[in-house]
Amino acid sequence: METNHQLKRADFIFKNENDWEEVLKKNISRSSNELINELISSELKGRGGAGFPTGLKWKLSAEVDSDTKYVICNADEGEPGTFKDREILSLVPFKVLTAMAICGLVVGAKEGYIYLRGEYFFLKPELNKAISEFEQYCKEINLDFTIRIFMGSGAYICGEETALFESMEGKRGEPRNKPPYPALSGYMNKPTVINNVETLAHAYTIFTYGAKRFYDLGVQYSRGTKLFSVSGDTPKPGIYELELGMSLADFVNDFGDGDSKAVQVGGASGFLVPRKRFAETTIGYQGKLVGISLPTGGSMMLFNSSRSMFNVLDNYLEFFREESCGQCTPCRVGCQQLLKGIKAVKSGEKSTQYLDKLLTLAETMQFTAKCGLGQSVANSFSSIVENFREEMIY
Amino acid sequence: MGKNIKITINGEIVEINEGTSILDAARQVGVIIPTLCYHKDLCVAGNCRVCVVEIAGQKRLSPSCATPCEEGMDIFTNSVKVRNSRKHIIELLLSEHNADCTRCYKNGKCELQKLASDFKIMSNDFIPLVPFKNYTIDMFSPSIIKDDSKCIRCQRCVRTCAELQGVNALTVAYKGDKMKITTFFEKAMNDVVCTNCGQCVIHCPTGALVERNYIEEVWAAITDKAKHVIVQTAPAVRVALGEELGFESGTRITGKMVAALKRLGFDAVMDTDFTADLTIMEEGTELLSRLKRALVDHDPGVKLPMATSCSPGWIKYIEHIYPDYLGHLSTCKSPQQMFGALAKTYYAQARNLQPDNIVSVSIMPCTAKKFEANRPEMNDSGYRDVDYVLTTRELAIMIKQAGIDFMKLEDIHFDRLMGESTGAGVIFGATGGVMEAALRTAYELVTGREVPFKDLNILPVRGMEGVREASILIENPLKEWAFLDGVELKCAVAHGLVNAKKVMDSIISGEANYHFIEIMACPGGCLGGGGQPIPTSPEIRAKRAAAIYAEDEGMPIRKSHLNPEVLKIYKDFLIKPLGEKSHLLLHTKYTIRKSF
Structure with a gap:
């Protein structure tokens, strides 16, 4: 994996959006194929964390034959330590709306929805204002596309795309079996493109400046820039747009407080990287080359030596135990067992070897849980227990 | 019918219809994959994860019930990874389950117990979670007992109540560790829109939902010399009771059933068919x-x-x-209720019995009949028209308790007056x-x-x-x-x-x-x-119907x-x-x- 040997800051996402009308008008005159190819050649990958190639997602949905299709913007930003989508929607909403409309045109959808996190209710009035202005313009240029906001109700699991559809359909937010995938059967069992807020904002950048400008940023397999929500033991918490492929050591150099012992990359469902691995870790999507490469939804939590990693893990597991939808066994019961298990080891009720049993349980959860939530509990669990085993015991 | 595709199951090449689930494909070639949340009557949920299998080239395991076969799939149903994961999942379910098996009504008939036995889950490494949960047993319904401590959240009852009955008395509430199957506002089962049909009971894999049984009450009545205990048997019982006693489904055992009831000590054995x-x-x-x-x-x-x-x-x-x-x-x-009203009037007169000495029992394929017998208006004879309602399953339990070798019984005809x-x-x-x-x-x-x-x-x-x-x-x-x-x-x-x-x-x-x-x-x-006897499936019901006709x-x-x-x-x-x-x-x- 290539690495950027210094942090490269960028300023695309929050650059002013005054040109959105122009960008929309210019792009709707292009063919669907042309737009998809532009997106594919940019190598933009989903910025929610999973990293699925966005162009391919649009293409799959475009190829399905259906009278009704949907475009959904996933704004259920619930990953602990992530707060970038809120800023995008408050500062540059038209970029997101424009990208949704272009997506609608590409795949043949006339309806778009923004699934807005329940706690972001305060964004709704301004966002609705932007939507009416946007829809007015769509009418003027004869683009048949509407956007509605759907308010979430506070469940973390509803950020999982199929649980999100269930929630929108008025049902309990529980992930579905896959296949079928959303591109074929999503909201209302119709072909649906569902993209993270930031992904759409990047698509706007690509449709404004062209794929090459985006592709030239970042490194192989991890093109373009990414917003990072920096928090924890750092003198400068906040949101930063950086090129992908940076080394974690460089990141810590810039953002750490000089005493960083670990960084949690990707929130509670991400990985903990200890100091000894900062240098060999890059931030980006997994490629075929050597080295550790961590994808992320953008949450970067720094911990200094005053932090107990047991408490950190305890906190994450409390979160998962409560936010699991509860339908599948490995996630529902597994989270309870992991949480109770580390407490029992700490208190001496269980022997230290019990941690090994818990590590194999975490692995089973990764292999067998129904959705990304249960599958990714092992990420933080295993990386924390393996790297800070002594803190779990003493 | 879709086109045929080729897949490999445990190294054996299998030709299968496209779109068939891995679970069904495996069954067709004699590979049995264990399941819990899967039921032939219901839509696929894929939430228990017991049926996971390994597909070559995929890191994660796939639920075989919810994964359609694709051309060229190379599937392993018994790899190390599969076995270890499956054991973990059963262990997890047991850790959240009130596994007090010897004191459970479903002892010997529980699907989780069977899996635990098949996989020889001997350790109890995981921390028992039941003591941390505030479980109560809902015994308010005259038909159904709901014990959340035995629930494994497979949602078979929820799907049954929604898909087969459209009643939605049972539903999922809360999330995470607090997720449970409950009723509207968590009211008691007798206080919500529940029809007491018991479909949830025959679709429940564990002892979380069972019929309220009246076996001891009936034994007490039979033992009481002062009481004249009569029993009626519903039409559907005679084509299903055999399933509980070693017969194939769809075997007609009417005469043996009458003989068994006589041996149990009922004073008269008559037929609900008469009142039908x-x-x-x-x-x-x-x-x-x-x-x-x-x-x-x-x-x-x-x-x-x-x-x-x-x-x-x-x-x-x-x-x-x-x-x-x-x-x-x-x-x-x-x-049932016509029979009950006539038992304490017409039958009492004809046999010269005091109605208040008659105990009227019915054997029904039904849990709602228990509620029906309890309806306040069902006392037109001047007494409780039907005193106790037993299901087909409860009758089988009594026959086993009494040590009756059912297979060896000679056929007997119902008693006269209301037995034709x-x-x-x-x-x-x-x-x-x-x-x-x-x-x-x-x-x-x-x-x-x-x-x-x-x-x-x-x-x-x-x-x-x-x-x-x-x-x-x-x-x-x-x-x-x-x-x-x-x-x-x-x-x-x-x-x-x-x-x-x-x-x-x-x-x-x-x-x-x-x-x-x-x-x-x-x-x-x-x-x-x-x-009726558990399990049920479209095939079993078709056999029982053939027996009826x-x-x-x-x-x-x-x-x-x-x-x-x-x-x-x-x-x-x-x-x-x-x-x-x-x-x-x-x-x-x-x-x-x-x-x-």
Whole structure:
């Protein structure tokens, strides 16, 4: 994996959006194929964390034959330590709306929805204002596309795309079996493109400046820039747009407080990287080359030596135990067992070897849980227990 | 049928129809993958994860129930990874389960227990979670006991209540570790819109949902020398009881069942089929009188279509959901309750017994019958008409407790007076049976001729389609029924409350124009009832139905109005259908209930 040997800051996402009308008008005159190819050649990958190639997602949905299709913007930003989508929607909403409309045109959808996190209710009035202005313009240029906001109700699991559809359909937010995938059967069992807020904002950048400008940023397999929500033991918490492929050591150099012992990359469902691995870790999507490469939804939590990693893990597991939808066994019961298990080891009720049993349980959860939530509990669990085993015991 | 594709299961190449689930494909080649949340009657949930398999090239395991086969898939159902994961999952379920197996009603019949045994889960490394949860047992319903500490959240009950019954009494609430299966506002089962049908009970893999059993009460009555304990057996019991006692499904064991009941110590063993025939006399007459009021008297108050009232799950459903349509229900009591009312009057007189010394027990394929027997109005004999209702399963338990070698029993006939039945009474146990029995009698009463179907088999009302329609043209009736000449009698049959809803909605919208509808709460009718042996499946129900119709064909008399004991009771006691005594003992009224 290539690495950027210094942090490269960028300023695309929050650059002013005054040109959105122009960008929309210019792009709707292009063919669907042309737009998809532009997106594919940019190598933009989903910025929610999973990293699925966005162009391919649009293409799959475009190829399905259906009278009704949907475009959904996933704004259920619930990953602990992530707060970038809120800023995008408050500062540059038209970029997101424009990208949704272009997506609608590409795949043949006339309806778009923004699934807005329940706690972001305060964004709704301004966002609705932007939507009416946007829809007015769509009418003027004869683009048949509407956007509605759907308010979430506070469940973390509803950020999982199929649980999100269930929630929108008025049902309990529980992930579905896959296949079928959303591109074929999503909201209302119709072909649906569902993209993270930031992904759409990047698509706007690509449709404004062209794929090459985006592709030239970042490194192989991890093109373009990414917003990072920096928090924890750092003198400068906040949101930063950086090129992908940076080394974690460089990141810590810039953002750490000089005493960083670990960084949690990707929130509670991400990985903990200890100091000894900062240098060999890059931030980006997994490629075929050597080295550790961590994808992320953008949450970067720094911990200094005053932090107990047991408490950190305890906190994450409390979160998962409560936010699991509860339908599948490995996630529902597994989270309870992991949480109770580390407490029992700490208190001496269980022997230290019990941690090994818990590590194999975490692995089973990764292999067998129904959705990304249960599958990714092992990420933080295993990386924390393996790297800070002594803190779990003493 | 999709195209055929080739896949590999455990190294063996298999040709399979595209779209088949891995689970089904494996079963077709003799590879059994364990399941818990999967049930043939229900949609695929894929939430227990016990059925995971490994697909070459994929890091994660896939649930075989929810994963369709794709060309070239290389599947392993018993790899190290699969075995370890499966064991973990069973261990996890056990850690969240009140695994006090020897004290559980489902001991020996629990799917989780069987898996734990198959996989030899000997360790209990994981921390028992039950003590941390605030479980209570809901024992308020006279039919169903719900014990959340035994629940494994497979949601089979939830899907059953929604997909088969459309009742949604049970649903999922809360999330994470607090996720549970519960009712509206977590009220008790007797206080919500629940029909007591017991479909959740026969679809539950563990002891979380079981029937409320009255076995000890019945033993006490039998043991009490001062009591005369009589028992009635419903039509569907005789084609299913054998499944609990070592017979193949669909084996008819009527004579052995009677013999077993005698050995258990019941003083008289009689047949609900007798009152099924009686129901036909009363209900058939009621239908004809409603038709006369509609066609001759042009009475605007007459309610058509008339709906059957044998199924207590259906009765409670319509009371909750369509309270404005209670007038459409036949006023006839169900055969169980007719029997109960006659047991403490007609039977008591004939045998010269004090009614208060009679204990009336019924063996039913049904849990809703327990509720029905408990309805406050069901005391027209002056006493509780039916004292105890046992399911088919409870009877099997008593037979086992008594050490009866069921296979070796000689056939015995029911006791006289209320033990004679016809083929028409027997088919009450299958969906469409009441309709068929009613048509056999009503057509003949009206025209003087047998129904125009070969061998009396009215095939259009038989089968397992959710809703079936049939019509019979009445031509050249007897003089007193001249007003029915040329009338095409339109009927519909529905089973499973989700289908009852379809029929009711089509009647309410005016889309359908029936004269008579038969509705049974359970899939397949009583033979698929909530009190029947577990498991149930479409195949098992089809076998039981075949047995019911075979029993009918084997009967010397196949029309209710020719049942000699029915003729006798009208001569000696009731005088005539819809007569004064009938009204007092055999007919009832219904209760408006709230829909939430």
